[in-house]
Every structure is written in structure tokens, then in C-alpha cells.
Amino acid sequence: MMNRTPPPRTGTIRTDLQLIADMVAPSSRVLDVGCGDGTLLSYLVHFKGVDGRGIELSPEGVSEAVAHGLAVIQGDAESVVADYPSDAFDFVILSQTLPAIYDVRAMLAELLRIGRHAVVSFPNFAYWRLRAQLLVNGRAPDSRILNAPWYATPNIRLVTIADFLALAGQLGVHVERAVLIGRSGRVRRVARPGWFDNLRAEQAVFLISRD
């Protein structure tokens, strides 16, 4: 039985999480949808002074996050987001969770109903190495993007940067900013990613808002 409060975690977080954190205004109200063990949320609470909440499906993740003093709810994000009133948050984060969402359109609409802004990050399925793997080997590419073999992956929506932009256009979502991460962690900020970005970026982080 432990009684100690785990200390705030280190100020260094993964590149993609840092890029998300950079998009979040200090002292804002934040919901992290699919917050895992709360690493990003913890950073935001301790280093940006946000009022942070989280939703996470895995019991282990929730225990870990709550044990770090975070306000996290265990449950399926797709049903839990409906609980929140409109405009409850300044920023709603969907970090690396988009590929696991069943109804992506409904989720994006919900994110921008309960939040003024949403930050969405995902691995880019059109990254050239993945294209090459599929082309050359003819097999489901890179386990990192699926997080498991193809038959067991929670990632059921394999999205590309171009697909995301097209959907945003369809839903009338305003893309405020995009940050792209290349193979070696090289970061590029663009107003609107183009064809070549879709080939070169391994990951993308979008800041979106209602039009």
C-alpha cells in the first residue's frame, strides 16, 4: 500500500506531445480524450497550469492517471464525450486516438461542440516508408501504426494527412495550424500541408476549430 503522491512527471515529454502542449493556451480548460496514463495531461497541469480532465478506456491507464492526481474518467470516449455540455473546454485533445475511433465524423463534431478548439494528432498512413512497405512487401505496414498485428489492432481507421484535410473541409472545420513530424523527429510548421508533406510526414498534429 503506497501513500506517497507520485511527483509531477518530468518536464520532458515525447515530441508529438510537446507539440500538442505548445498549441494549448496556459491556464485554459482542457480535456484529453484517450489520455492513456495521463502523461500529457500531467505535463499540461503542472507546466501550463491548465484545468485538465481526461477520458481513458484502459483501466490501467486510468488508475495510473488518477494516482497522479488527475481527473480522469474510465470509459469509451465515443459515449463519454456526449456527457459534457457545449463549450465546456477551451481545448479538447485527441492524441494518437483518432485511428481507434469508430465514428470519426461524430467524434470530430463532438470535440468541437464541447471545445472551442481541438488538437488532433495521428500517424500519417501516407508516409512514404509505409507506402513503400505496402508496395514492396504487400503486407500491412509498420506495427507502430497499427500497434498490433493487423487482425488485432485497435487502430481501425488508417488516416492520411490528405484524408484528414478532406474530411475537415467536408465537415466545415477550420484548420488553424498543422505541425508535421518527420522520421528523425524533425518538426515542420505549415499553414496547410500539401501533397509533398503527406509523403514526408510520419505524424501530424492539427489545431482545428469551428468555422
Added chain:
Amino acid sequence: MSSATGGTVRTGVAASPAPPTAGLSGHRTVLGRETPLRLASGANLGTFTVAWQTYGPLNAERSNAVLVCHALTGDQFAAEPHPVTGRPGWWDLAIGPGKPIDTDRYYVICANVLGGCMGTTGPRETDPATGEPYGLTFPVITIGDMVAAQKLLVDALGIERLFCVIGGSMGAMQVLEWASRYPERVFAACVIAGAARHSAQNIAFHEVGRQAIMADPEWCGGEYFRHGKRPARGLAVARMAAHITYLSDRALHRKFGRSLQDRQAVTFGFDADFQVESYLRHQGSTFVERFDANSYLYITRAMDYFDLAQDRGNGVLANAFKGSPVRFCVVSFTSDWLFPTAESRTVVHALNAAAAAVSFVEVETDAGHDAFLLDEPEFFRVLSGFLGGAAELAGLARRPVA
């Protein structure tokens, strides 16, 4: 423990009156002297006593108090040997130095609920107006009344704001009531295996228990104390039925299966052939040693009447928590069918809708409703983590005393 002749429960204490509570150790605070407590029923409760225990030191700022709310058959002896049974306190596993509710850090208060039978005013205590035990003349009380009484105690202790209110089962109902009624007096709230209202199924189980008590001829219309009797059989049966609801099919199977009690074969009679029968009889007979039958009627009734949305939200639970500054932690257990996860989710849903800060964890266990009283490592980890995180936000020092 089983009778040789048949299936009834032998308690050995059936005819002896309940031990008096006056001799019990612990704190007593007399309240409602100047202003009587206005109960939900409309009745007024004049001078009444609350019996309570504490663990750990109160800090100079009086900011580290944790109020632990006990369940239906619990009492104020949460973390010390029980004065009647001699058994460890009901939440000994959770409360103590270095434990999740760390008494090196927090000042833990646990008070016997209004209507209880361990020193707080209830049906077995003497009505000052008549000089006789209240019995059924005691007014019907609600969870809200219990909490109102606790709040008077907290006032009397000079505690401006409770750092946390914690409780499981009926205790969780009190926690929700506290947070809704007195949000400015509560920093954090831990709602364990609870619900915002008592379900029809749970009311039904309570009714079975009450009928068992009232069907016992020794109950004497609630006036058994006048006749030197106790409805021990009825109360034991009530406890046996209730005890089944605290466990789970899997836990019962794991513990007992179809194992026989001290015998090789079934006896083709109604003796306790099976271990599970023997276990339940034991639960019944030990319970009646420490509990008052009329108290059981009153407290089960209070739970039945609990409906926070109706009482405090005009039918909408979120309204009961509008703008709440309280930080909530809601915990449920997968195998709890008495207060199932869906009930906790309803609470979480409402707290989200009210934009309150809430954590929710469903702990995987086969122990049923009773899981909150047991050593469940994941639950304890969440509990201590939640308290630790909240303590940091509340600005509590790591150790209030050097």
C-alpha cells in the same frame, strides 16, 4: 453454529437485551440543544447525541480532516478493534499510518449515523421526553438528515472545510449528499460503490430484511426492549439475505462451491449441510450481537428514500452539483450487482454535465459489493493517489506533524 434439529438460526443471545451503548469508548457530542434538527419528514429532533471516533492528528489550520461515512451496518469504530465484537475495525485495511487514508497525514473522523445503534441517537437510545427508548417513536430519518447531523458535528469541531468526505455504499450516498448540500465545506469527495438513488431491486431486498425482523414474534411491534427481548432470529435472517447481495456468484463459488460443512455426505435434512449455509448462519448470528433491529429498519428506510436528483435537482441529477468546486473520485467494482457500475456512471455523467472535476475508475474484482471493504490493491492505489493529488491541490503539507 448450526442447530441439530432444523434450519433455524440459533443466536444464543435471543433473549438478552442489547448491551447498553453508554459504556462504549469514544467521543460523544450533544447537538441540537438550542435549535432542533429539522428532519426531512418535517419532524424536529431536539437534543441528540453523535458518537464519533478519530484517527490521526488535526493540523493547526484544521484543514486535514477526512470524514469517513460508514455503510448500513457499519459504525464509528472504523480503524480500531470493535468494542463489542473485538474484531478489527471495518476499514482497518484502508485507514492508518501509511495506508491509503493515511493517519500520519489526515485527521480521520468517523461518526455513527443518526438512527444508528452505537451511541448516536437512534431508536434504541432514550427519548429525553419520556425517559424510555425511542423504539418506533423515533422519527423516520433520511440520508440528508444523517448528513445534516454530521455537519453540525463538523461545525462543533470548528472545522471550516473538510479536506475529503469518503464513503462506500450507504457511505457513498452520504458523500454525494455532503457534496451537494455543503459544496463549500468539502474539498474532495470519494464516492465508492454508491448510487445517487436506491434502486427498486435494492428497496426490494431491504423490504425482505424488514419483513424478516417484523415477522419475528420477539420484535413485539418494535417494543422488544420493554419485554427484555430481541428479534434476533428476524434480524439474523435479514442479515443473511443482505449478505448474499454483498457478495457475488463467483466469490461465493470460489469460497464455498458446493463444499459440505464438517461432513462427508448430505444428511437429507435441513441442517446446514453446505458450507455456504453455515457461513451465512454465522454471519447472521454474529451480526445480532452488535446490531439493533429497529436501527436496521430505520437505516434501510433512509437508504430507500435516497434519491438525490429528486431531492436536490428537480429531477435532474446534474442540478444537484451545479457549479460544484468539489473534486470527485467515483469508484465502482465490476462484480458489484447491488450498486453496479451503471449507477456510478450515472453519477459521473451528471458530474460531467455539471462540469465538476471527476475521476472515475471501475475496479476489476470478483468480490462483489463488499470489495470496498477488502484489500483491493488497485482500489487502494486509486484512493491514495486521489487523496494525495487532492492534498497537493489543497496545499496540505506532506506531514502535518513533525
